[in-house]
Amino acid sequence: MSWEVVIGLEVHVQLNTASKLFSGSKLSTGAEPNTQASLVDLGLPGTLPVVNREAVRKAALFGLAINADICRHSVFERKNYFYPDLPKGYQTTQLAEPIVGAGVVEIQLESGEKKNVRIHHAHLEEDAGKSLHEDFHGMTGIDLNRAGTPLIEVVSEPDMANAEEAVTFARKLHAIVTSIGICDGDMSQGNMRFDVNISVRKPGEPLGTRTETKNLNSFRFMEKAIALEVERQIDVLEDGGEIVQETRLYNGDTHTARSMRSKEDANDYRYFPCPDLLPVAITDADIEELKAAMPELPDSRKARFINDYQLSEYDADLLSGSIATAAFFEAAAKAGGDAKLAANWVMGELAAKLNAEEKDIAGSPVSAEQLGQLIARLKDGTISSKIAKQVFEACWAGEGNPDDIIEAKGLKQMSDTGELEKIVDDIIANNAAQVDDYRNSDDAKKKKKIGFFVGQAMKATQGKANPQQLNKLLQEKLQ
Amino acid sequence: MAIDSKVVAQVAHLARLKVDPQDSDALSNRLNDILAMVDQLQQADVDGVAPLAHPLDVTQPLRDDVVTEPNIRDKALEIAPAAEDGCFLVPRVIE
Numbered sequence: 001m002s003w004e005v006v007i008g009l010e011v012h013v014q015l016n017t018a019s020k021l022f023s024g025s026k027l028s029t030g031a032e033p034n035t036q037a038s039l040v041d042l043g044l045p046g047t048l049p050v051v052n053r054e055a056v057r058k059a060a061l062f063g064l065a066i067n068a069d070i071c072r073h074s075v076f077e078r079k080n081y082f083y084p085d086l087p088k089g090y091q092t093t094q095l096a097e098p099i100v101g102a103g104v105v106e107i108q109l110e111s112g113e114k115k116n117v118r119i120h121h122a123h124l125e126e127d128a129g130k131s132l133h134e135d136f137h138g139m140t141g142i143d144l145n146r147a148g149t150p151l152i153e154v155v156s157e158p159d160m161a162n163a164e165e166a167v168t169f170a171r172k173l174h175a176i177v178t179s180i181g182i183c184d185g186d187m188s189q190g191n192m193r194f195d196v197n198i199s200v201r202k203p204g205e206p207l208g209t210r211t212e213t214k215n216l217n218s219f220r221f222m223e224k225a226i227a228l229e230v231e232r233q234i235d236v237l238e239d240g241g242e243i244v245q246e247t248r249l250y251n252g253d254t255h256t257a258r259s260m261r262s263k264e265d266a267n268d269y270r271y272f273p274c275p276d277l278l279p280v281a282i283t284d285a286d287i288e289e290l291k292a293a294m295p296e297l298p299d300s301r302k303a304r305f306i307n308d309y310q311l312s313e314y315d316a317d318l319l320s321g322s323i324a325t326a327a328f329f330e331a332a333a334k335a336g337g338d339a340k341l342a343a344n345w346v347m348g349e350l351a352a353k354l355n356a357e358e359k360d361i362a363g364s365p366v367s368a369e370q371l372g373q374l375i376a377r378l379k380d381g382t383i384s385s386k387i388a389k390q391v392f393e394a395c396w397a398g399e400g401n402p403d404d405i406i407e408a409k410g411l412k413q414m415s416d417t418g419e420l421e422k423i424v425d426d427i428i429a430n431n432a433a434q435v436d437d438y439r440n441s442d443d444a445k446k447k448k449k450i451g452f453f454v455g456q457a458m459k460a461t462q463g464k465a466n467p468q469q470l471n472k473l474l475q476e477k478l479q
Numbered sequence: 480m481a482i483d484s485k486v487v488a489q490v491a492h493l494a495r496l497k498v499d500p501q502d503s504d505a506l507s508n509r510l511n512d513i514l515a516m517v518d519q520l521q522q523a524d525v526d527g528v529a530p531l532a533h534p535l536d537v538t539q540p541l542r543d544d545v546v547t548e549p550n551i552r553d554k555a556l557e558i559a560p561a562a563e564d565g566c567f568l569v570p571r572v573i574e
Contacts, residue, residue: 017544024547033565034555038548042555054544082495084569132566133573141566268493273533281538
């Protein structure tokens with residue numbers, strides 16, 4: 001009998017405010033250690049937190065984006081534990097009255113099937129600092145720049161049944177938080193961090209013991225880590241063993257995971273309402289204002305792409321998934337005057353190149369306007385699609401705008417029939433054997449064999465022959 | 480809830496307090512007395528009363544999202560027992 005997999009996610013989303021959650025310290029990555037840590041962040045006695053309005057606003061905006069109830073009086077609590085990168089000895093977070101209540105996120109799987117993943121709640125909290133274990137000759141270095149960074153922790157219900165569903169949900173969440181502009185979404189910088197709760201059971205049985213795999217910072221690692229843990233749990237159970245409730249740490253480089261801590265020494269956090277902070281009020285007027293200011297959500301953007309640009313559901317899904325990709329596509333489509341071509345280029349050539357060079361679309365060497373220009377030249381027949389790739393490469397390498405590249409390199413398509421005719425005549429005259437062979441073939445074979453002549457003509461014109469004209473000419477002449 | 484020496488040891492560990500085992504019985508007696516006193520609150524009729532997070536009937540003032548704090552690293556590291564390369568130094572916390 002097969003096993004049923006049950007997956008729930010806890011996602012930490014770093015809010016992109018200018019300052020920290022409880023202090024006016026600057027929030028940015030890459031600063032020198034401890035240069036963005038104020039008295040409040042250092043947890044010095046006598047300091048008091050003051051809540052950042054923008055962090056509250058962004059958390060509530062997320063709640064509205066997933067159709068959740070917004071808590072009108074959310075309460076901060078203290079989660080007590082000792083760790084050197086938590087100087088106060090407690091994390092200020094929310095427990096009983098989180099700012100965002102139950103909501104729902106719809107995902108669409110590759111098969112086209114749609115599924116709802118319920119959100120249990122999302123709460124506002126501060127991040128801890130960083131412990132650096134290398135380079136300190138047996139000591140640990142503490143950098144508190146990150147301490148006090150505003151996060152929302154989004155807790156899903158265990159509604160996912162495999163890695164594909166979990167990753168699709170994670171991607172959708174990424175699309176939502178970047179679309180509404182509350183998070184920069186750079187996973188390599190830890191802007192979003194995923195903890196995955198996994199258990200397995202036989203169908204119809206109660207939930208199995210779960211483990212938590214922590215701090216997955218890419219979608220690819222998440223998928224692999226889930227597969228690994230599911231396999232491990234099934235192996236243990238089929239060998240008659242028991243699953244221990246524990247936290248596991250996945251290593252993407254070695255594709256292995258190890259136990260971090262088991263339940264035996266699990267912390268007892270002794271939560272209690274933070275006496276330094278009053279309940280945070282959100283009024284009906286605040287909510288109306290947020291709703292009015294709600295940016296376009298991924299689902300409605302997708303619907304608009306299908307409607308306005310006649311894209312397939314699949315294309316629309318891919319292009320609307322990230323706000324940066326969506327904006328790039330729309331700008332390229334507008335500049336190029338052809339949405340379908342723009343979609344193909346953004347998802348094809350551009351995506352492949354970005355991927356290969358591990359670049360973000362926001363930092364693409366070819367701008368949306370340049371891609372649009374390339375598409376316009378392709379559309380008006382100035383260049384063939386083969387030449388277009390060459391122009392794209394040159395543009396990527398920084399050789400200028402497509403129009404300039406086409407001009408400078410003389411890449412305009414040869415559409416002059418007279419010129420092309422002469423080349424075709426030469427090829428036919430110089431390849432008598434192939435011509436005979438072609439003429440003695442049946443129609444099906446002719447289709448294949450014409451490729452030789454096309455190749456010769458492209459070689460002679462350095463790929464600039466207009467493919468449609470060339471084909472037509474060859475068919476006529478080879479009759 | 481009755482507190483015995485095991486609970487005392489656990490709470491002491493969580494709070495990072497060093498409790499002499501021979502004080503454990505006396506401590507658990509005193510903690511039980513305190514809990515018994517607080518237990519009287521259980522007799523209060525709280526039907527229909529919402530839990531109270533804060534005794535004041537006011538809500539949290541919020542601040543604008545602007546950077547107001549300067550870099551005070553040099554001063555902060557000066558009062559630390561040990562510092563290096565801009566970091567506070569603590570005993571190694573992983574194996």
